[in-house]
Structure formats: structure tokens, C-alpha cells
Amino acid sequence: MLSSTAVGFGPLTEVHAASASREWWRSAVIYQIYPRSFRDANGDGVGDLPGITAELHHIAELGVDAIWLSPFYASPQRDAGYDVSDYCDVDPLFGTLEDFDALSTAARSLGLRVIVDLVPNHCSSEHALFQAALAAGPGSAERDMFLFRDGRGEHGEFPPNNWESHFGGPAWTRVTEPDGTPGQWYAHLFDSTQPDFNWDNRAVAAEFERILRFWLERGVDGFRVDVAHSLVKAAGLPDWGGRADGASSPGFPGHLAPMFGQPGLKGVYRRWREVLAEYGADKILCAEANVDPLPRMAEWVASGQQHQAFNFRYLSAPFAPGPLRGVIDESLSAFDAVGAPTTWVLSNHDVVRHATRLGLTEGDLASGDGIGAGGPTPNVTLGRARARAASLFMLGLPGSAYLYQGEELGLVDNLDIAPHERQDPTFHRTGGERVGRDGCRVPLPWTSSGPAYGFSPSGASWLPQPGLWAELARDAQAADPASHLSLYREALGLRREHDLGAGSLAWADELSVGGVLAFVNGTILVMLNLGCAPVELPPGEVLASSAPVGNALGPGEAVWLRF
Structure with missing residues (x-):
């Protein structure tokens, strides 16, 4: 891109133009709800649909545009609901179809759209x-x-x-x-109780069209498609010497993995787009497609394919100026080339929460499966401070953003779950060698006191909650203007007010030195200091900051300035 001098603090390198398209999903902030850990209304220790409905007003007040519900379908729950035994019914653990309808009605009354998870690669062996x-x-x-x-x-x-x-x-x-x-x-690419469908069989496609229509007729606004890149397998099912997840490794580039990214998938999603269009132009598909490089991921959102794809490259990028700027530039270039929005995400139900990851010291690496008591020990104070900065920086980027429940509270993973309390099949299938994802799935703290920190009226909790929840609970943060929760509310309000999701991005080159990343989106300057020393702030009105600022931005801090 060409550089131009547009502001008083030096030249700008233009990377992304403001969006002329106004579809809601291009700039939306979407909040992921993991039902079993959100809120338990009936006291059995597992979150449920009535519990979600009861607390939806808090999510609306946060300032998001939509909620995405992880699976709540009928299931033996051997993989927390990703082993579906009936795609058109609610598991009694979570409630009933009538409870889902009530949740949907409540969401719409609060201005929230509803996206549901769809698991088309595999089902439960009890299906x-x-x-x-x-x-x-x-x-x-x-x-x-x-x-x-x-x-x-x-x-x-x-x-x-x-x-x-x-x-x-x-x-x-x-x-x-x-x-x-x-x-x-x-x-079964996952657990032995999750047999893979044969997507070369037209009857499978017909079954999932039926399922799509069932939920579209109940008013859902779209689908997050689980492992969207794995449905179709290469003819003959050839051997594969690379990674099980299909990521590139020496000698085994990911694009050659026979169980991922096959050409036949494009026909599947082209047909799904046609089905969605019958129910309105605003219904969407979002691909969980962990493929590289980024131009290949963008193929999932080219014309006639899905509307969005999760940007896992951004989620996994090191918290350092070079890698972050690189993945932002590559993402915007790749997705702009196919006319799709870029999505940004820092946490979800499958990875270590970013408040935990960012608390690790240099050289410590958190696996995607989680950290246990024997793993590296994150610095909670450092991690939560960096998480504030990372979140503020991310929410200033143009495109769509996904939030994972509890990140607005700065929640960290529970590292002290005992072996007998762990439920992730990864832990059990590997004999404990891989810790699994339980640490990021611990039920939310709503109150600083009371049974299960307000998660369940009985005090029961399907995974143990750490004592730290008392100080991180929503009620403890709600009235504190310096809290994590208040920062998210402020940033999301400003993001909407200044239309940053549909905005532009240009790097402020003279400010992006010494470990600093600085970009302009509209009339907002976003700065993130990843260096070791404070940096002087340019003139402007401070709209939001991850920590109190005067004339300088400290290490590990972020700020939004209006110039």
C-alpha cells in the first residue's frame, strides 16, 4: 500500500479501506455462550437454557450484537455436547425446545441475534x-x-x-x-463415540439440509460450523504422516492433509448458502476452519461460500509487535481479496484463555489443550493486565470480533482441576499426557459470595471453581469503573459509536517504533506498547485505556485516542 500524510503525527501506511457494505455480520461483535458453564437455573450443577435467558440482559448491556450458543442438542455428553444424538431436539440437561424458543424471544427483545453451533462432521455413536x-x-x-x-x-x-x-x-x-x-x-477424527459422516453420500447432505431448515424455521440467525474444513475426505482415505489436526509440519504441508480442505466442500457450502437465502439475506455461516496459510483460509469465505471464518492465526500470534502486525496485514489482505470481513478472536472454549496465556513468562508455551498443575505457572496479575490491553487493541480493529464468555471479566483458567474431576476426552484418551480443555470451561462467577459464586442455586458445579472467582465475579466488577468488565463495556460502546467495525486501518509509522503498534481507524488512533519502556502519547483525547495514562503509555498497555 502507498503511504500518505493524513494526520499530525506523521505518514500513514494504508492497509484496509472502510467497508461500503453494511450487512450486520461484517462488523458484528458476537459473544460465545458455552451453555453448561454459563448459568445453572435448576441447581444440578450444569448450565442450562433457562439460566442463559435469565442473564441475557447482562450480555445485551455489554454492547454485543449477537450470541453464539455452543451445542445444547440431545447428546450423551461424552464431548460436552459435540457428540450429537439428535440435532433437532434439546438435551434434557439444558432444557426443552420451548426453553430454546423462550431464549430466542428474549434475545430478540434485547436486540441480540442468535447463532447456534452445528456439528456436521460427526455425530454421537448413539445417534x-x-x-x-x-x-x-x-x-x-x-x-x-x-x-x-x-x-x-x-x-x-x-x-x-x-x-x-x-x-x-x-x-x-x-x-x-x-x-x-x-x-x-x-x-472418527475425534472420540471413538463420534463417528464421522460420509459426505460423499447425498443422503448425508439431505439430512443436514433438513436440520438447517429446522432451526431456521425457529428463527435462528445463523450457524457456527464446527470443524468446517473436515467434512469431505480425500478419495481412498490415503495414509497421512503429518499432524492429526492437519496443521503444517516439516515435510507435511497442511494443504495435503487428506482429511481437511478437500475441493468437494465448496459444493456443500454453496448449497447451504442457497438454503439460508430462502429465509432472508441476513442469515450467516461462520466456519471453524483451522487451515493455513491465510489466503487458503479466505477460500472459505469467497463468494458463495461461508460469510465468516475464525481467524485462528490471530488468536495464536505471539504477543509481539512484528508477529501481530504481520498477521493483521496478512488477514486484511487475504479477506479483502475475496470481499469478506476479517474476524478477530483471542479466546474460545478450545484454547487456554488469553488472560492465562499472556501471563506466561518468555519461553513458556501453553498448548491448545490447556495447562495443568504440572505445567508452566502464569503470572495472573501480568496476564490480566496484558489481556486488557490485547482486548482493547483487538476491538479497535475493523471487521467482526468474537468474545468468549468470561473474558469480559478477565477470567483465567483453573489450573488445579484434579485428575478425577477432569471431563475432557483428550485427557482420558491420552492417559493424562494432554491436560485437555477443562481449565477454560469452568462455570462463570456471577456473585462474589453465595453458592457456586452465583452459578447455581445449589452450589453444585460440574467443574470446580477456583477461589479467585470471588474477586472476579460480575457483581464485584459491575460498579468498579476500573474493572475488566467496565473496560469492555466502554470499548464496545465506543466501537459502535465510532463504527470501528466497518472502519479502515492505516499504520501510523512514526509511532510504530520501539515495540509500539499504532494504527488509525477513522478518527481513532489505537496504540499498543509491547516494548520495555513508556512511550510519549501524541496529542489527542483519551477515549479508553487499559490502564490509567497521563502523557505516556506504559509497557503492556493500550489506548484509544481521538485526534
């Missing part, structure tokens, strides 16, 4: 379709709904290929046939 496949036997139409294959070896005793599960161990399980003999194997 009626998979049970029918087991009963029908090899070669049947029922088995062709899934990826059943004969095993290798003289007696079929070895898996059909060498694929590994994301949760550890082989991605194949052998069944016992109806006559009692060892039989075929079925593929």
Missing part, C-alpha cells in the same frame, strides 16, 4: 443413524452414511489407514458385527 448402520451390516445403505471400511491385514485386524484422532490414539474403531464376529472399522 439413530449410526445405530442403524451397526445393525445393518457391511455394504448397506445405512453404513454408507458413515466411513466404514474393512481393515488391513489377513483378518482385517489393523485399521484401514494410519490416521490419528485429534484426541489421541487411532482415528478408527473396530465394531463387532451383528453375528458376533470382529467386523469393519469406522473413522
Whole structure:
């Protein structure tokens, strides 16, 4: 991009122009609700739909545009609801369809749109379709709904290929046939209780069109598509020597992974866009597609594909000026090239919360599965301070942003969950070698005192809450103008007021030195100091800051200035 001098603090390097398109999803802030950990209304220790409805006003007051609900469908709950046994019903653990309708009505009355999770790669082994496949036997139409294959070896005793599960161990399980003999194997990229669908079978596509219509007719505004890049597998299911998650590794570039990013997916999502369009122009699809490089990820949101894709590159970028600027430039370039918005995200239900990650000392790395008591120990004070700065910086970027429940409170992971309390299948499938994701899924603290910090009237909690929750609870932060919660409210209000989501981005080159990142979005200058020394602020009105500022911005701090 060309540079131009547009303001009093030096030349600007223009990277992204303001959006002329005004669809809501291009600039929306979307708040992820993890139902089992949000709010428990009936006292069983697990969050539910009535609990969400009761607290929705707090989310509306935060200033977001939509909520995204992680799975609440009928499920044995072996993977926290991502093992679905009935896509068109609510699990009794969470309530009823009537409870969902009440939640939707309440959300609309508060100005919130509702996006629901969709899990099309796999279902629960208790799903009626998979049970029918087991009963029908090899070669049947029922088995062709899934990826059943004969095993290798003289007696079929070895898996059909060498694929590994994301949760550890082989991605194949052998069944016992109806006559009692060892039989075929079925593929499961995740837990053995989550068989993968065969998306080469038109009947699978028809089933999911039915599911889409069921929820669209109940008024949902869109779908977050779980592992959207994995539905279609390469013909012949060839061996793969790379990473189980398909990320690039030496000698195994991610674009060659046979279980991810296959060309046939484009036809699936093109058809889904047509289905959504029947229910209005404002219904959306958001892809959870963890693929690299960024131009390849942008293929998921090209014309006729999904509307948004999660930007995992941004989430995983080091908290350093070079990597952050690099991923912002690459993201805006890649997504602008296909006419799609860039999304920004720092936390979700599958990764270590950013208030924990950013509290790690130089050289400590948090795996995507979580940190346990034996892992690196984050500095909570440092992590939460950096998280404030990282969040303020992110919310100043043009595009759409996703927030994960509790990040507005600066919540950190619970590192002290005992082995017998852990529920993530990753922990159990790897014999504890991988800690799993329980630490970031701990139920929210609503009150600084009372049963389960206000999460449940009985005091029950499906995962243990740390004692730190007392000082981080929503009621403790609500009236404190210096709290994490107050910063989010302020930033989200200003973001909407100044239309930053639909705005532009130009780097302020003379200010982006000494570890500082500074960019202009409209009339707002956003600065993040990632250096070791305070830096002088240019003239302007301070609109928001991650820490009190005078004439200088301290290390690990961020500020918004109106110039």
C-alpha cells in the first residue's frame, strides 16, 4: 500500500479501506455462550437454557450484537455436547425446545441475534443413524452414511489407514458385527463415540439440509460450523504422516492433509448458502476452519461460500509487535481479496484463555489443550493486565470480533482441576499426557459470595471453581469503573459509536517504533506498547485505556485516542 500524510503525527501506511457494505455480520461483535458453564437455573450443577435467558440482559448491556450458543442438542455428553444424538431436539440437561424458543424471544427483545453451533462432521455413536448402520451390516445403505471400511491385514485386524484422532490414539474403531464376529472399522477424527459422516453420500447432505431448515424455521440467525474444513475426505482415505489436526509440519504441508480442505466442500457450502437465502439475506455461516496459510483460509469465505471464518492465526500470534502486525496485514489482505470481513478472536472454549496465556513468562508455551498443575505457572496479575490491553487493541480493529464468555471479566483458567474431576476426552484418551480443555470451561462467577459464586442455586458445579472467582465475579466488577468488565463495556460502546467495525486501518509509522503498534481507524488512533519502556502519547483525547495514562503509555498497555 502507498503511504500518505493524513494526520499530525506523521505518514500513514494504508492497509484496509472502510467497508461500503453494511450487512450486520461484517462488523458484528458476537459473544460465545458455552451453555453448561454459563448459568445453572435448576441447581444440578450444569448450565442450562433457562439460566442463559435469565442473564441475557447482562450480555445485551455489554454492547454485543449477537450470541453464539455452543451445542445444547440431545447428546450423551461424552464431548460436552459435540457428540450429537439428535440435532433437532434439546438435551434434557439444558432444557426443552420451548426453553430454546423462550431464549430466542428474549434475545430478540434485547436486540441480540442468535447463532447456534452445528456439528456436521460427526455425530454421537448413539445417534439413530449410526445405530442403524451397526445393525445393518457391511455394504448397506445405512453404513454408507458413515466411513466404514474393512481393515488391513489377513483378518482385517489393523485399521484401514494410519490416521490419528485429534484426541489421541487411532482415528478408527473396530465394531463387532451383528453375528458376533470382529467386523469393519469406522473413522472418527475425534472420540471413538463420534463417528464421522460420509459426505460423499447425498443422503448425508439431505439430512443436514433438513436440520438447517429446522432451526431456521425457529428463527435462528445463523450457524457456527464446527470443524468446517473436515467434512469431505480425500478419495481412498490415503495414509497421512503429518499432524492429526492437519496443521503444517516439516515435510507435511497442511494443504495435503487428506482429511481437511478437500475441493468437494465448496459444493456443500454453496448449497447451504442457497438454503439460508430462502429465509432472508441476513442469515450467516461462520466456519471453524483451522487451515493455513491465510489466503487458503479466505477460500472459505469467497463468494458463495461461508460469510465468516475464525481467524485462528490471530488468536495464536505471539504477543509481539512484528508477529501481530504481520498477521493483521496478512488477514486484511487475504479477506479483502475475496470481499469478506476479517474476524478477530483471542479466546474460545478450545484454547487456554488469553488472560492465562499472556501471563506466561518468555519461553513458556501453553498448548491448545490447556495447562495443568504440572505445567508452566502464569503470572495472573501480568496476564490480566496484558489481556486488557490485547482486548482493547483487538476491538479497535475493523471487521467482526468474537468474545468468549468470561473474558469480559478477565477470567483465567483453573489450573488445579484434579485428575478425577477432569471431563475432557483428550485427557482420558491420552492417559493424562494432554491436560485437555477443562481449565477454560469452568462455570462463570456471577456473585462474589453465595453458592457456586452465583452459578447455581445449589452450589453444585460440574467443574470446580477456583477461589479467585470471588474477586472476579460480575457483581464485584459491575460498579468498579476500573474493572475488566467496565473496560469492555466502554470499548464496545465506543466501537459502535465510532463504527470501528466497518472502519479502515492505516499504520501510523512514526509511532510504530520501539515495540509500539499504532494504527488509525477513522478518527481513532489505537496504540499498543509491547516494548520495555513508556512511550510519549501524541496529542489527542483519551477515549479508553487499559490502564490509567497521563502523557505516556506504559509497557503492556493500550489506548484509544481521538485526534
